[in-house]
Amino acid sequence: MARLKDIAQASQVSIRTVNRAIKGNGYVDSAVRQRVLHLAKTLGYVPNRTARSLSSGKNMDVVALLWGVDELNMAKLAGLEDPLRSREYQLNCLFGAPEYDAAQERILEELTKRRPAGVAIFSDRYHPERDRAIFRSMLAANIPYITVDSHVEGVDSVRIDRSQGVCDAVLHLAASGRQRIAYWGPQEDSTRLVGYLRAMRQLGRPPLCLMFDPESDMSLWRAQGREIAQMSPLPDAIQAYSDTTAFALLAGLYAEGIRVPQQIAVVGFDDRPMAALAWPPLTTVAQPCRAAGAAAAEILLRKIAGEPAPTQGWSQTLPTRLVIRESA
Amino acid sequence: MARLKDIAQASQVSIRTVNRAIKGNGYVDSAVRQRVLHLAKTLGYVPNRTARSLSSGKNMDVVALLWGVDELNMAKLAGLEDPLRSREYQLNCLFGAPEYDAAQERILEELTKRRPAGVAIFSDRYHPERDRAIFRSMLAANIPYITVDSHVEGVDSVRIDRSQGVCDAVLHLAASGRQRIAYWGPQEDSTRLVGYLRAMRQLGRPPLCLMFDPESDMSLWRAQGREIAQMSPLPDAIQAYSDTTAFALLAGLYAEGIRVPQQIAVVGFDDRPMAALAWPPLTTVAQPCRAAGAAAAEILLRKIAGEPAPTQGWSQTLPTRLVIRESA
DNA sequence: TTGTAAGCGTTATCAC
């Protein structure tokens, strides 16, 4: 717990000189610098972050705003943390209460209390209005922010190119000889559907879209999987919305005795760890979670540093990766 | 950004009085208090955490030390955050690099830099030596700590009663009429095995333990699932080590044409979200993740407050919950 | 190249 003062006394120079030597700011005689640095090390000097922040007026905390308790978010969070830490920032987490509709107020109150250098918002596509309200408040409060994977218009975000990912997967299905390739997802999310439609257009085939209610849950998904199994003619490939829904689909298909991939190929989306353990191992489109987190951190750091926005804006879009296993 | 000073000027009293009125510490004339509090509100006063920390000498940060990027850890993290936030603590995350063997040094360096009020360690049963080294350092540095779900001896931890969870599940299998109930897991982790053995003893039946190498991965698990499918006589129920391994087991069984639960019942462990989407939906033992996180936070807060350890020690053990679906 | 001294916004010790 040695302080600058202690080193100053021990090395017979002023605090200011010790500070310069340690921060590497101004001019310091090299002999003096040596001595000071050596003493700092032997005395075990560790700068006091709190004092630094108070004095410099800079808070070195970045808040990550999270709703979903999800392994993908966890990977993004880990990706975010690394660049922040290496620039001396701390990442602190704030979990929104999903059941609490007025989360916006509580979150904003918490953010004004913390006065972070920046905020990374882990978006949740099921609550665009809430997200928009939070972005507005960030802008109003002039807090640098970045969102991870938000598709709300006009918001700075690290996006994942879901359209391209699905397009690639569908083209892979076609290349494997699949003829009747269907898309199965919720109606309101369009990014993946767009990729599917693009691929089908490219292939010169008519799209076959099977949609479900966004409010539906796993038991309904499975039931719909059974319905799909009874379609005639049967699709011979299905691009599912996510690994989760793909699992439900597989279950529904098995319940009807359909064999995957012999009768129907199935492709998921996300590449959750469990995807490799499905039966058959699920071919899926992998999200670059860690990379997305890291990219978000880099952008946020530049916004914090006050850099002007690039001409194309702060947002970035990252590519996905098709992971071919056995289901397609 | 109003400061104590601003309120003092506006309300014609000293800073000290404003401070007393706001913190509710000493005696303040109630009329004065009213006036001060009102002004604080209208001026939008928000206490400066940094200044508070520097002056009081108390850092209000708690570090969560994480290795695994896992949804269970994420849920535990969320559980941890809530009680901390409501007591004005901030939760900041530090991810250990799994590939970096000397993580211990880097982590310790980072912790001395941050000087947190306490540390919550998210254990990783695959690296007991590393964990032990970190615990030792926490003790040496006198940083209050709690581990979430560590089974290292002599370490304060919020534990999850895996033995009891597995025991319950096995008794459920027996109650459902299963005769030849096997346990399938890695050799080195004993907590679940202990529960299985206890249940079998209680049932007066000979145990049937199928073990695998802890270093084995999913493809080997699936292969072993196929071997199990060829056993004669076939077990009619298997308690798997985890949901993950249970998925691989299901895949292996299917590959050999075994029907679940008709021929073999399968029980998992963890109740990951995907468990409900397995085919058939996986009966499993649910870990109380959020509760474990919350309990860890409460213990940590008491250690930070300097409370003496309870006679039974700080560690707590939380019960699991059997989630019955269709696989058993 | 080095030193002095005034902050940063709180808390906390005394006197009054």
Added chain:
DNA sequence: GTGATAACGCTTACAA
């Protein structure tokens, strides 16, 4: 009940 005033450990004009 209240008010000066000195910390807390660092940064940063401004001098020297």
